[in-house]
Amino acid sequence: MNYQRFFEEAIDQLHAERRYRVFADLERIAGKFPRAIWRSNGRAQEITVWCSNDYLGMGQHPDVIAAMQAAAGGMGTGAGGTRNISGTNHPLVELELELADLHGKEAGLVFTSGFVSNEAGISTIARLLPNCLILSDELNHASMIEGIRRSGAEKKIFRHNDVAHLESLLQSAGRERAKLIVFESVYSMDGDIAPIEAIANLADKYNAMTYIDEVHAVGMYGPHGGGITEQEGLVDRIDIIEGTLAKAFGTLGGYITGPRAVIDAVRSYAPGFIFTTALPPAIAAATTTSIRHLKSSQVERDAQKRQAGRTKQVLADAGLPVMDSATHIVPVLVGEPELCKMASDRLLGVHGIYIQPINYPTVPRGTERLRITPTPFHDDALIDGLRDALVETWDALGIPYGSTGRPAVTESERIIPLLVPKSGG
DSSP states (O other): OOHHHHHHHHHHHHHHTTOOOOOOEEEEOTTSTTEEEEEETTEEEEEEESOOSOTTSGGGOHHHHHHHHHHHHHHOSOOOSBHHHHOOOHHHHHHHHHHHHHTTOSEEEEESSHHHHHHHHHHHHHHHSTTOEEEEETTOOHHHHHHHHHHTOEEEEEOTTOHHHHHHHHHHHOSSSOEEEEEESEETTTTEEOOHHHHHHHHHHHTOEEEEEOTTTTTTSSTTSOOHHHHTTOGGGOSEEEEESSSTTOSOOEEEEEOHHHHHHHHHHOHHHHTSBOOOHHHHHHHHHHHHHHHHOOHHHHHHHHHHHHHHHHHHHTTOOBOOOSSSOEEEEOOSHHHHHHHHHHHHHHHOEEOOEEOTTTSOTTOOEEEEOOOTTSOHHHHHHHHHHHHHHHHHHTOOOOOOOOOOOOGGGGSOOOOOOSSOO
């Protein structure tokens, strides 16, 4: 059997469907965010990054860098193993206390990534609840879908942000059955926000637990950066709040916060936590510094909000198809995968602007887009330059300036499909 052939055909299938991913070789420049060095074909060129999830530039904040350097200098680089084997490094203890305080919860638990925190958190909670029914928004992130799969629990998918549909599913399940509603606060590809209060009301009415993913909102919203739940005064209405350390906080990792018993149960039962090496102390220390800064400073959030709003307005005024977004996400519709990749390549090669193309399966077919994330450091001149570059690219490639309508989405379109080789073995 020619094993190699199966892998080659899997890659060929991606190429044929115009969704083979190419990663740009970038080197961020500390102190010059959002500038970076792009390396390609033996050349090095300084470019502007317009699609980073380091939404507030905290990954290059001097205090955050200093905290990381000090912790690495004092405690070394690694954590030494899993927390079961090596214990918990003290900066990680401090970080979990800081996260619990941020969300007004009894306890927090840190994982190596947001993907792992969702996969481990959802799967473990649902497994420990007898005969649990999971109710999941159809646009939930792949990490949440994987957690649902691994739980082995029955699932029902409700239409995106459709409270009436969710209620009909809850009603059918009855009050006595264990139920877990899983959803996001900010949906990162469209930039829309969940009806959190309405979902919390239904959870109370039908005796369900709630689990919210705030990864694209923590640090960004609320007076202390606690996310949309803090901004809307709904922290006490949600059982489990999950977030990331790798976006607005500028470091690495994911976490869950909630009642002490729930967090302790996940800590004790989740393989994704038990058998994974802990975050290094330097990362934990840097993250705590970032969180503490954003708890007390509104400057970054205010500046980011202004620049995101100005970007939307400037691009829309130029006739570019900016998709509706209630948040800091600025999606610009292309609508065709090959054109989306060509637009990204042209922006980088001709204009020195990096915006990663977003194609299926991250978004449904027909809604391919450029996902722009302005930060406080994208000043007005950079925004004007982005507009000019996009207009030139749209004209050069013949991309339509028209509708930003979106087709219906199914859960299957949110998951990377298994690739079946075309030939037999």
